[in-house]
Amino acid sequence: MIDIKLTQIGLKMKNLILVDLSFPRGVFPEFKKVYDPRYLWMPCRKELVLSFAAGVASFGKLVVVYGLTEGELNGFEATVNVKVLRHDPEATWQDFEEGLKRFGPEVLLIPE
């Protein structure tokens, strides 16, 4: 479901970059098929990913990171547009889409 959702949102948000940390394979086949240059599958890169995402975001991109269960965004500057996705039973897709539109580092909850 998150794959289809992000693929739909990716049509409107041309600067959205998706970083997928899933292992052993990526979980966004639809997004990858439609927007291959904007999809980065980076398994086993949990130490690197937040700083890496900040570097990509510094060029005006919105970077969405999936698969990171630890790590905080507290130390990030407000100018870094990086979103970390986490599953939550009480999350809603509406809140998620509104969160994507907000600028700045944030953990966004997505329905399980």
Added chain:
Amino acid sequence: MNLRQRELRLAALERIRKQGQGHSGRVLSSIDLIEGLYFGKENERQIFKHNPKIPQWEERDFFVLSKLEALPGLYSVLEKDGYGLPEVLPMLPERRVPGVDVSVKHHAEGLCLAVGMAEAIKMDRRNQHVFCLMGDYELDHGRAWEAIMTAAEHKLERLCLIIDENDPRDEPIQERFESFGWKVIKLRDAHDHDEIVYGYMKARLTLRKPTCIWAPTKKSAGVPFAERKPEYDDVVFSDGEFEEIRHILL
């Protein structure tokens, strides 16, 4: 050592003395690498595209300082180059300072940021390069190697990593970089301006793989009584020592 290298050394040491804290020996090992980047020219063209009058120039190249101890050296170079620096400068690299492109707080974080920037440059097909200076000790961090492997996997040819090796090791680290898919350029004299500039030029011309410039430097380079002496690595020179250094360099 040319006159500008000597003047920058004095400026950086003066900065450390005013702050009352710093790593004099470590700054002096890196300062020539930064000087070569900002002032290096090849056939009258800048090796590092930048404009001190327009720090946010859209077509500029980027410099990321991952070796945080070398910050006084970077400030001295920026000031010499004509960037309007504020009176009070932060102790860590921060974007709000003209000429500083990224904020870095931890060791090896700068390299990770630089890899991200190079990835964005590749996505957008921009004609820009990212240069990142890091210390050899930062290779002890796991995230540094994740960044190194990622850069090679993604063929980030616009990334040039400069490793300031002032503490030689027995491990074949250069061979490791090459086995991961990097091009390695080893400098024979990492304090010679012309050789440093030539290394940067070769890095700019490298295609389909990131470049690592391996720079074997000397701590406290340019200060004969302190060169390669560990007790001077992390000190602030006293007034008497500073005057002696001024006589030596100028």
